[in-house]
Amino acid sequence: MSMVDSPTAPSRWHGLLIWLAGAALAAPIGIVLHEAAHFLAAHVFGFEDPTLHFASSGYARSDEFWDALFTHSSQSAAAVYPVAHAGAIALAGVLLTWLVSLTAAFAAPRVGLRSFGGAFLAAFAMTAALRWLPGVIYLVAVRPRYPDARPNFDEFRASVALGIPVELLVLVGIAITAACLAYLLPKMAPRRWLKMAAVIVGFGAGVGLWMTIGPYLLP
Numbered sequence: 001m002s003m004v005d006s007p008t009a010p011s012r013w014h015g016l017l018i019w020l021a022g023a024a025l026a027a028p029i030g031i032v033l034h035e036a037a038h039f040l041a042a043h044v045f046g047f048e049d050p051t052l053h054f055a056s057s058g059y060a061r062s063d064e065f066w067d068a069l070f071t072h073s074s075q076s077a078a079a080v081y082p083v084a085h086a087g088a089i090a091l092a093g094v095l096l097t098w099l100v101s102l103t104a105a106f107a108a109p110r111v112g113l114r115s116f117g118g119a120f121l122a123a124f125a126m127t128a129a130l131r132w133l134p135g136v137i138y139l140v141a142v143r144p145r146y147p148d149a150r151p152n153f154d155e156f157r158a159s160v161a162l163g164i165p166v167e168l169l170v171l172v173g174i175a176i177t178a179a180c181l182a183y184l185l186p187k188m189a190p191r192r193w194l195k196m197a198a199v200i201v202g203f204g205a206g207v208g209l210w211m212t213i214g215p216y217l218l219p
Helices: 008-044 062-071 074-078 083-111 116-142 154-162 166-188 192-217
Strands: none
Touching: 008 083, 008 116, 008 192, 062 074, 062 083, 062 154, 074 083, 083 116, 083 154, 083 166, 116 154, 116 166, 116 192, 154 166, 166 192
């Protein structure tokens, strides 16, 4: 009996398509949730003119604030906004991503990993916290050569504003991704590695699609 005639073939490909689609949807939702957390935190702290875009968020005079904090002093920056509040805004997206990733990992098997909902939750859990990758690049490749570099990623800004070691924030992100993978991978049998490949491909496709259509939906 050929693979085409096999009764398991349609369900096999259907299952992989579910994981591809779940990961593709997880990518833009993860991006928007992360940025929405920054946006809402800026509202809570009363910062001027918070904005939310398809892949970023901000507030009025943010460049002025961070330039003052990086190049002058916390006193200069505090004349623009409270430093701790700006640090909390930078950290808000990171914390929400961590929390939702762990929640999604716990919920996915209960929803069912053969369903679209379960695949979506699992893909979200395994990919959303990958925002630690810029931190690893900074710590390993950038900071040793350019110690005065001021990279634009949340963990670095939160570290400068709140005095939390950037290494700690990056390591927590890595640990959360590792925990989600360790919890979900044994539950993804059979064909767990094909499902992981579908997650990687689907996530990349989802990011690319969101970068294309996102500016029209959330400019």
